[in-house]
Amino acid sequence: MKRNDYISWDDYFMGISLLSGMRSKDPSTQVGACIVDKNNRIVSIGYNGFINGCSDEDFPWTRDGEFLETKYPYVVHAEQNAILNARGKSLEGCSIYVNLFPCHDCARNIIQSGIKKVYYLVDKYADTDSIKASKYMFNKANVELIQLKPSMDKIEIEFK
């Protein structure tokens, strides 16, 4: 008889996003994204981090102060890394699973890449203009927004 306590596709893909986010060196917000096609095949994964091929030590993780001395102009968002890690493969009709609601810049990239569904967990910056612009664009572009309610509080992974 088959197991009944296997995880759902949605929990699986969001779990993979969160696992990917654990690679992030951002001390305040770790974001992971997982892009999945219509056949439930993972097409790409990403997390927020600094640009490739440079030392992470060359950039600051600071949030406040002079713009150029903060992380904001330099960090690549999880969703953008996931899109770019697909290396030009078609993302038409795909879904993206991301633990934090995408900003306006990621929203533009998600829409332009052909992704049609965004599954997210939290929307902690909902009151910012960035997220308002993001939702406006997603709605205009008919991208479905789904706040995932996982069927479990946590997934434990044991290395043994």
Ligand SMILES: Nc1nc(=O)n([C@H]2C[C@H](O)[C@@H](COP(=O)(O)O)O2)cc1CO
């Ligand atoms: N959807 C997102 N994907 C992301 O990868 N990020 C990244 C950019 C920063 O590294 C961090 C946000 O930093 P903070 O402002 O919460 O300290 O998360 C942020 C958002 C927010 O919309």
Ligand SMILES: [Zn+2]
């Ligand atoms: Zn973003």
